[in-house]
Amino acid sequence: MNTKLKARSILKLLNKAYGRPKPFRRSEPTDELVRTVLSQNTNDRNSLAAFAVLKKNFQDWDALLKTNTHQIARLIKHAGLADIKAKRIRAALKEIKRREGRISLRRLKSLSIENSLGYLRSLNGVGPKTAACVLLFSFGRPVMPVDTHIFRVAKRLGLIDKKIDIEEAQEVLTDFTLRRGRLRRPSPEKTMNLIYEFHLGIIEHGRRTCKAHNLLCGTCVLYDLCRFKDKGHYKRTTR
Ligand code: SF4
Incomplete structure (x- = not known):
């Protein structure tokens, strides 16, 4: 699957699994x-x-x-x-x-x-x-903040190289997410929302499913897109 399609699929599946994040509100x-x-x-x-x-x-x-x-x-x-x-x-x-x-x-x-x-x-x-x-x-600038959940999940999904640091991961994941948006020439507002939704969606996924330990590959919505699947404790039993 090419990067553009993968980015689009991940965002869609995360939004479906965890719901779309609340509308973006800028903070001081x-x-x-x-x-x-x-x-x-x-x-x-x-x-x-x-x-x-x-x-x-x-x-x-x-x-x-x-x-x-x-x-x-x-x-x-x-x-x-x-x-x-x-x-x-x-x-x-x-x-x-x-x-x-x-x-x-x-x-x-x-x-x-x-x-x-x-x-x-x-x-x-x-x-x-x-x-x-x-x-x-x-x-509202398009920069992906990478925390420990995003860093871990992105590595498992093969979105970033295992050897890169958080700063490099921010750049790679920002670019990866924006590829999905280039499908329709997004406005700055839409670009920012893509980053925002991806950021919150992956964090939620890291907290609930792709945890540091006891990861739940068996119920994971990103299973088919993942390189790391079944290396945790739970294997999918029905495909
Ligand atoms: S299949 Fe497993 S390792 Fe891959 S994203 Fe899902 S929970 Fe994480």
């Missing part, structure tokens, strides 16, 4: 940055709870900068790795303020995707996934 860029740092190595429930606590306790991010790291860590303990995350959030926001004169990432609007990624990656504690999340969810 610095909020997205903070939320994504909080989401590192924990689940959505814990990271969103920690984000809500920060929003409740600080009128704005300037107020957070006036608070010491230890106090911030206490507030975000739900999210785990609280000391590290508090340090990263504080350092990133402080650096943005130093560069921009205020805590705002609006300037990224006028930069290319490469320069925007470079800007975000140069902030202390901001990795490729966080940078990509800010660009996709806040600016």
Whole structure:
């Protein structure tokens, strides 16, 4: 099967299995940055709870900068790795303020995707996934954020080489997803939605079916497209 057809089939099957994600709503860029740092190595429930606590306790991010790291860590303990995350959030926001004169990432609007990624990656504690999340969810730029679920599932499906790193995977998977869209010359909005749906669909698949251990190949909707099938514990019994 060629790449274009494979991309189209995967997206269609994921949407059918898990439902189409809720419509895309852009988030405020610095909020997205903070939320994504909080989401590192924990689940959505814990990271969103920690984000809500920060929003409740600080009128704005300037107020957070006036608070010491230890106090911030206490507030975000739900999210785990609280000391590290508090340090990263504080350092990133402080650096943005130093560069921009205020805590705002609006300037990224006028930069290319490469320069925007470079800007975000140069902030202390901001990795490729966080940078990509800010660009996709806040600016609607076509960049695929790759988390551990997407990295694992994409390797098993043979969409990325086993040896590439997360940064390279972001590029390959963005290109892979957009091939599906080139069928009908999509608008920027449609392009962004393709990335968004693929991102959420693969994460859901990684959480529910193509798990790190005990993967459920026997009930997998992507079985026929997968190179890794049946290497887990469960084989499909009826074909
Ligand atoms: S067939 Fe198995 S390894 Fe392949 S995507 Fe499905 S669950 Fe993952």
